[in-house]
Amino acid sequence: MTGLALISANALLATASPQAHAAGGSVILSETFTGSKVPDRGVHPLADACLTGAITPPPPSASTIGPxxxxxxxxxxxxxxxxxLTDAExxxxxxxxYNRPLPGNGGLRVEFEQYQYGGNGADGIGFFLADGSRNVTAPGAKGGSLGYAQSNYGGVNENGVPGGYLGVGLDAWGNYATDGNGRGTGCATKxxxxxxxxxxxxxxxxxxxxxxxxxCVLASTIGADGRSTLPGSLRADTLADAKRTVVIEVSAEARPTVTVSIDFHDGNGSQQVLKYTMPKDAPKTYKFGFSGSTGGVRDTHLIRNLKVSSVKPLDALNLVKQVDQSKHKQPAKYRLGDVVPYQFVVTNTTTRTLTQVKVHDPKIKHVRCEDTTLTPAGTAGSSTTCTGTYKITDRDALRGLSTNTARAAGKNPDGxxxxxNPSTVTVPVVKMPPKPHHPKPKPKPIKAPNTGRSLQPATGPQPQ
Structure with a gap:
């Protein structure tokens, strides 16, 4: 449901609520993909993506992913x-x-099982993170770009993921690391x-x-001799032998460190295979996706048991405020009179349902939320996105920036x-010089003409 979400600042009183934790962080999303439907409507299937557990089309209340x-x-x-993602054709x-924003203020830890098997080894599985303020409705190019990067294969240009931040290629065939077919166009370093x-x-x-x-290519397990340093194979001949548990961890720093670990289920447990610090600042929220593809060479590509959590624990009710770019790309700087659209991503990290969820921003009169009831952490309804707008004022233009801080609150079952947590956004504004000050001129004294006569004292009665 959609509701008007307004509260007063003095209503934000602290209470304790039990939280759902995972690997030191807070649970954000959990989906096994083992059932006959996916309850979370934020899950969007494209092309061949389907559920092997589904026999009939999904109900209207669930994701559109089907048989x-x-x-x-x-x-x-x-x-x-x-x-x-694909069979072995x-x-x-x-x-x-997943086209709903996930909070990035505590970092992100994504764990899943991947299966590549049944053919002769192509192409692979791609996982990506994109800017959560963008509307991500399409993957990147298929084939060797693994659904993340761009491609001009066959003379046809295919864009990469809109607002892409990180693409992780679990590349069985071996093209993702190269800049063939237009991948990496515009990169200073090839x-x-x-x-x-x-x-x-x-x-x-x-x-x-x-x-x-x-x-651009950032890092790879490919060694100086051109061979991969992975301690096991990403694929197998059969489904029974193909399970690989992958953990991708993105730290909470402005420029996060990305760590990839894989359990090949060979008795050696999870092993770190790659670590790299990102060269650009992370977005405030993330959206993510998986892609698989085949060409003349093929494999079946499957995903199971997805778990998303923060790296660091989040507040019981977590808030991330960001500029909304889901409808229009926003300018590098705003001008006097411009309207700034904001999103407020509110996430329940507790094990209980929260109601009457509202957002208060002292500079935004109306903040509207998609939902005002949040289900327990990790479930389909545990997060909501709220929106509001702000008009740049004279004061902002004089300062060259606009800063405001929002907070959210809800009620647990005990009332x-x-x-x-507070969440602050500062946007740059084209600076307007102060209005010039023109003081009124002082009146000039009037000088009487010199006639050569002197003033005589008054005569007659004087006041007592």
């Missing part, structure tokens, strides 16, 4: 199932995009791994990009107030 129609070397329909592709050579069985990170620009 699979391509089943070559794929799991039999029924539960427990998987998120299937040639020239297939599929993606899943990939050291040169097409048409392939670099199979590698994990490679690509950086920020938008449209057909960027997505106790659950406050959020």
């Amino acid at each position: 699979c129609t391509h089943t070559t070397s794929a799991p039999l329909p029924g539960t427990p199932g998987y998120l299937q 040639q020239q297939r592709n599929g993606s899943m995009i 990939s050291p791994h040169t097409a048409p050579t392939r670099f199979p069985n590698a994990v490679t990170l690509r950086g920020a990009g938008d449209g057909f620009d960027g997505y 106790d107030n659950v406050p959020s």
Whole structure:
């Protein structure tokens, strides 16, 4: 439901609520993909993406992801199932995009099981993070770009993920690390791994990009000899042997450190395979997705048991305020009279339902929330996005910036107030010089003409 969300600042009183924790952080999202439907409508399937556990189309209240129609070397329909990106047919592709913003103020830890098997080894699985303030409705290019980077394969330009921040290629075939087919267009430093050579069985990170620009190679498990340093294979011949548990951790710093660890289920446990500090600041929130594709060479690509949490614990009610770029890209600087659209991402990290969730921003009169009831952490309704606008004033233009701080609050089942952390956004404003001050001139004294006569004292009675 949609409701007007307004509260007064003095209503933000602290209370304690039990929180859901995972690996030291707070639970944000959890989806196994083993059932016959996905309750979270933020999960958007594209192309061949489907649920192997689904037999009938999903209900209107759930995600639109439904039964699979391509089943070559794929799991039999029924539960427990998987998120299937592709089966092992040639020239297939599929993606899943989570188009709801997730808070980034505590970092992000994403864990999932990936399965690549059943064919002869292509292409791989891509995972990406994008700017959560953007509207992410399409993946990047298929094939060797693994649904993240751009491509001009066959003379057809395909853009990368809009507002892309990080692409992690779990690359069985070995093209993702190269700048072939237009990948990395606009990058000052080209990939050291040169097409048409392939670099199979590698994990490679690509950086920020938008449209057909960027997505530069940042780091890879490819060694100086051109071989991957991975301690195991990303794929297997059969589903029974193909399970690999991947953990991608993005720290909470402005320029986070990304760590990729993989458990190959060979008895050696989870092993760190890549670590890199990002060269650009992270967005305030993230959206994410998975992609898989095949070409003339093929494999089945599956995902299961997705868990998303923060790296550092979040407040019981977590708030992230950001400039809203989901409808229009915003200017580098605002001008006097411009309207700034804001988003407020409110997340319940407790094990209880919170009601009467509201956002207060002293500079924004009306803040409206998609939902005012948040279900327990990790469930489909545990987060909501609120929106409001602010008009740049004379005072902002004189200062050259506009800063304001928001807070949120809700009620737990006992009726106790659950406050959020404060969240502040500063936007740059084209500075307006102060109005010139023109003081009124002082009146000039009037001088009487000198007639040569002197004034005589008055005569007659004087006052007593």
